[in-house]
Amino acid sequence: MSRKEQIVDVARQLLEADGPGGVTMRAIADRLEIRAPSLYKHIADKHELEVALIARGFAEQAEAFTAAISNTTEPVAAIAHSYRSWALANPHLYALMTSNPLPRNDLPAGLEIAAAAPLVEAVHGNTDRARALWAFAHGMVSLELAKRFPPDADLDTAWATGLRSLAS
Amino acid sequence: MSRKEQIVDVARQLLEADGPGGVTMRAIADRLEIRAPSLYKHIADKHELEVALIARGFAEQAEAFTAAISNTTEPVAAIAHSYRSWALANPHLYALMTSNPLPRNDLPAGLEIAAAAPLVEAVHGNTDRARALWAFAHGMVSLELAKRFPPDADLDTAWATGLRSLAS
DNA sequence: GTCTATATTGTGATAGAC
DNA sequence: GTCTATCACAATATAGAC
Known part of the structure; x- marks a missing residue:
């Protein structure tokens, strides 16, 4: 190494x-x-370090989401579950990847698309639905990570409620 | 003053x-x-300053959302529009209010509930649906503020798509 | 209630020797 | 490729005089 x-x-x-x-x-x-x-x-500097970390995060997400859609009849739910799991397991890297504009010029080509591809495929290319689902998942995850839900909130049920509406 | x-x-x-x-x-x-x-x-210290800023934000949101549901037949959509507008007009205060655990012990009582009340009422007390809607709105807004959507993304349509599914 | 002076701590980054 | 020495900067906060 x-x-x-x-x-x-x-x-x-x-x-x-x-x-x-x-x-x-x-x-x-x-x-x-x-x-x-x-x-x-x-x-060169600290920025290069951040870009490298973000690139790793996308590569890992792409792998996780691709694995999630193999062997499932509900790909959207499977990706959502995988999305949440990855974010909860890597909270600070997740924040680094979502809280600022992507350094798209410095990132290896195709990484962002590879991570998004499983979801886009699961909604048959409907980008509006894919974005709505991403926003829902990101909102749930980021509020959970920020501990912004009330302490007694039932997040599993909120996830199920949102996915049931959005997945179709 | x-x-x-x-x-x-x-x-x-x-x-x-x-x-x-x-x-x-x-x-x-x-x-x-x-x-x-x-x-x-x-x-006393900088923390007191942050708490005061957050309190102001909630009071303003409560006022904005309450105004939004008066004179509308689609309260969920009206609140969503108001939520997005307020966040885009106050991006850094919005981030301060959503990126960390609420200092609930230091905040005036009832503020959080007052800001959430219009939405909870609009969904007839269904807290799971309210949380799903909040997560969707927060996800859309925070990704927009972070400039994380692709530059050419049609956010209005993504909002409409998500709300149509979730508002029911 | 305001001031000056200062403690304390922390950051990214560079120059130049070896 | 590693080192020592250092720059340049900025932050919150306190002590004590006035």
């Missing part, structure tokens, strides 16, 4: 462990047992 | 003008033409 890959690995561990504020050049260097300035021999 | 009210006012102006990073004690003090340490004679 190259030094650069190690750096991205450590950055991701720090991101999920300590949140975005925990991803500092010093913290990354500490875990690699080198000094912070040495990192700049391998990456 | 008390000094404290002036401080909250200025904080809100800075929040929407420069984003959350622009709301510093120094910047607030500069606009009031005093020194930053003087602010602490009027507020």
